[in-house]
Amino acid sequence: MKRLLLITTLLVAPAAFSAQPGQCGAGFEKWDLNCDGKIDYEEGMASSQAYRDASKAVNQPVAREGLPPPSEAGYPSHPKNPESGAWEKTNYVYGMSAVLLRNSPEGFACAPVGAFGAHQYEDCQHVGNGDYDCEMVYDYYECK
Numbered sequence: 794m795k796r797l798l799l800i801t802t803l804l805v806a807p808a809a810f811s812a813q814p815g816q817c818g819a820g821f822e823k824w825d826l827n828c829d830g831k832i833d834y835e836e837g838m839a840s841s842q843a844y845r846d847a848s849k850a851v852n853q854p855v856a857r858e859g860l861p862p863p864s865e866a867g868y869p870s871h872p873k874n875p876e877s878g879a880w881e882k883t884n885y886v887y888g889m890s891a892v893l894l895r896n897s898p899e900g901f902a903c904a905p906v907g908a909f910g911a912h913q914y915e916d917c918q919h920v921g922n923g924d925y926d927c928e929m930v931y932d933y934y935e936c937k
Contacts, residue, residue, distance in 0.1 A: 877904040880934040894934065903936035910934040 824832055824840040832840070880898040891911040898910060912934065917927040 876906040877902055878906045878936045879903060880910060881937045883909075883933050883935040885931070885933050889933075891933065897932070898934055906936050908936040910936070 824836045826836050826839070827833075880894075880901055880903050882899055886909070889909045891909040894910040894912045897912055903910070910933070912932045914930055914932075915927050916930045917925040920926045
């Protein structure tokens with residue numbers, strides 16, 4: 794009988810004496826510094842201190858010391874191909890490689906000089922009774 798009572802006491806005791814929410818020992822003891830069962834702002838900041846320290850070690854600001862000014866860095870002061878022009882309508886040149894242009898680009902700026910462009914659109918003619926006869930038309934442009 795004494796053994797049964799002792800075993801029953803040992804089985805029930807941990808449930809009776811275990812920490813309840815709101816008390817230290819309920820799983821919050823690591824950061825619940827004032828044992829109120831809640832993690833407040835200061836305790837939250839203390840718990841994230843290791844993360845902030847690791848983040849500061851990795852995220853270093855860019856060091857700008859020792860870099861020469863852009864004018865002395867060896868970069869050219871102007872683009873290598875400064876030639877720009879304007880699109881002018883031209884005839885198709887066999888085998889030319891052309892950029893597909895949107896809308897009519899005539900007169901607009903382009904670069905580099907010598908590039909070709911093509912503008913494709915559908916030209917439709919009314920042929921009666923609501924019918925239309927349509928064909929694809931290409932206009933070709935050269936950057937001059």
